[in-house]
Amino acid sequence: QVQLVESGGGLVQAGGSLRLSCVASVRTFSSYGMGWFRQAPGKERDIVAAISMSGGRTYYADSVKGRFTISRDNAKNMVYLQMNSLKPEDTAIYYCAAPSIGGGIYSTPRSYHYWGRGTQVTVSS
Secondary structure, three states: OOEEEEEOOEEEEOOOOEEEEEEEEOOOHHHOOEEEEEEOOOOOOEEEEEEOOOOOOEEEOOOOOOOEEEEEEOOOOEEEEEEOOOOHHHOEEEEEEEOOOOOOOOOOHHHOOEEOOOEEEEEEO
16 A cells, blocks of 8 residues: 655745645555656646656656656655646646556556545746
């Protein structure tokens, strides 16, 4: 069983930055690939970024490339999402996710089994 808790969301003006954090309550955190997803009202849940278990490989949605950075600290059971140059279209609930098993890169929601409750990010224009 993996429990995930996100934090760091909030209200920010366009062009600003936020750093999201996710803490995982599992002994073998370093064996899981991790992902960040987001869901805006009336839209599907989409991948934002993913990171392999070692942190050596990453994946980004085209819409956030060059602006967002995913990272992890296996010693602290943490995964982060640094978001810069935020745009109003980045407004959504952001979720941290882990697969049932596997340390690779996974870009679809169906690949993930464990989900946090989400943190709201609102970007004003």
